[in-house]
Amino acid sequence: MIRILIADDHDLLRDGLEQALGAVPDIQVLGTASSGSDLLERLAELSPDVIMVDVDMPGMSGLEALGSMRGGPPAIVVTMHESMKVRKQAIDSGAVGFLSKSTPLPRLAAAMRAAAAGESFIDGEYDLSPHMDAVLDPGAAALTARERELLSLLATGVSSTDELADKLFISQKTVKNHLASIYDKLAVSDRAQAAVEAIRLGL
């Protein structure tokens, strides 16, 4: 699970990205910031694995914020301007990646995986394909086939032990055993939380 922080002053992009990235299985949006100074504050509170920073923000710009926080998590700079000048400034400010706002979402996700893995890259000069396939988060990846089946049912509203056992043609005891190991793997403690996780993971 890659924990990210998004900094952009445009609410629509920010809210949209938060929602869209949150739906990516291995990415979790810890929080957002709407300015450079806001970013620095959130950074201290949340300690994300990767941050996404817009260049143009009111007050302290994204690049200024980056410059003043050397040593923080890897940062991916996103901008509308394709200019080489801004690109170079971003690298100089310590960004590990540089993307246009015209980048498709899966590519941004891949960039975040690359950044989280400690790789440095520049769009157009680096092959992101090794990261294009979503790697599920550790817990979800460990789920067995049967556990996924059970989770899918849970995500559709089948919640009672009785019904679950019925639909899976197994005893109620086995359902509870599967549930217990699901709780363990997803780090949750009841069906309601498991259902929320299941939906978030797209099951």
Added chain:
Amino acid sequence: MIRILIADDHDLLRDGLEQALGAVPDIQVLGTASSGSDLLERLAELSPDVIMVDVDMPGMSGLEALGSMRGGPPAIVVTMHESMKVRKQAIDSGAVGFLSKSTPLPRLAAAMRAAAAGESFIDGEYDLSPHMDAVLDPGAAALTARERELLSLLATGVSSTDELADKLFISQKTVKNHLASIYDKLAVSDRAQAAVEAIRLGL
């Protein structure tokens, strides 16, 4: 259900908005376009109820596209530029609404409801509040404000009576009372099912 078409050349914003707006219960994203001419094509195929158009797009701009399609569905113009000049141009081009990209997502959704209802408005000069509440299905529409609050928490994985009571600053008994009436209204029988419903409804 309001069927919309999104036109913006920035993939990140487009993909993000598509995801985020799709999660709004009464809004359905029919498709997207990345340029003015692209928009005109999609418009004929999809016949949306409302279109969201970015001003700045390569090739034919959003305003040019609007100008050449008088008579189509109501259009909401979105832009990064707050200038009065662009705003006036948008109105002249036939837009029924004008919003900044710094608009919160719920406000954009409200604007779309207003546009779909045949109302004309300009951000900052028009009260969108009558449209701020999502029109939900019969059961969900009957939910009270407090019940929605509780459901939202449930949808984020806060499932125990104790935690819920804590976050809402009420007694555990009241939490259980609220839950009982939620179960009744949503026709479910436990927290897991309620959480699934809550997410489905976009809370």
Added chain:
DNA sequence: CCCTCCATGGGTCGGAGGGACCAGATTCAA
């Protein structure tokens, strides 16, 4: 003014759910 709805709270009680532990059968890779 009265009546309804909402939010808050109380109590009881049976049963479902979750935790801890164990164990046989099967499959599959080391």
Added chain:
DNA sequence: TTGAATCTGGTCCCTCCGACCCATGGAGGG
């Protein structure tokens, strides 16, 4: 062949949840 993982099933225990009963104070509509 041996061991690990998976699926299946079990027992015990105790907490928590959901159903049903109720009460009070405030807001809003007729």
